[in-house]
Amino acid sequence: MRSIALVLFTLAGAVSAQFGFFDQMFGGGGGGGHQQQHQQQPQNAPSDSGLYRANYERTHCENYLCPDTLACVHFPHHCPCAWPSHEDKFELAEGQRICVSKGGFKAGEAARKVELARKGLL
Template sequence: MRTPTIPPLLQTLLLLLSILPHLTSAQFGFFEQMFGGNGGGAQHHQQHQHRQPQNVPSDPSFYQANYDRLHCDNYLCPDTLACVHFPHHCPCPWPSQEDKFEMGDGHRICVSKGGFKAGEAARKVELARKGML
């Protein structure tokens, strides 16, 4: 009985397919270690390979741990963790998509730029300040 031969192109393809999971595991292993993954290696990768991405848990411990480890002599902005002199100096979390407005009470608000004409967000904030909106 004659042994079938595998064409060289198919051999190369099979080799690449066999090492691909190991390459992706090595690539993402760094991120698992950085962000608290359990680093289970290939076994961990195989267990989660077919799962859909999961929503972030409703556990504030990640935020609290970062907030608690930061040092700020003035005011630590709760949403951006920026250290500023006054609350109204806090930056917006998404400055490329939000306009910042300082309020009279010493705070700031961030308003989405999306869908507004230039200056439209400022006009609406001013109308709201006057109680007209």
């Protein structure tokens, strides 16, 4: 009887050690008295435009620096859209351009709507 109790006690200790190891390896909060490393959480961006202005001032461009993407291009209407996989670019009169969301439209639908808006029909 005593040997059965000793075997059960030993197995319980091994199982506890095994799962304690997995908790530490995979971030389970059981720490088992060991000091856990504190990882620093990413900080939110500041609520002002200082970060943008600092990047703008650091960017070198001999031609035209696009104010929204900080791309260096020869002419303002050559500025790319910030999210080209989600936006279509359209050049307007006088060297201007706009970026229109592709979201939910059929292929070419954004272009059709821009053209209707140019004609005053939308």
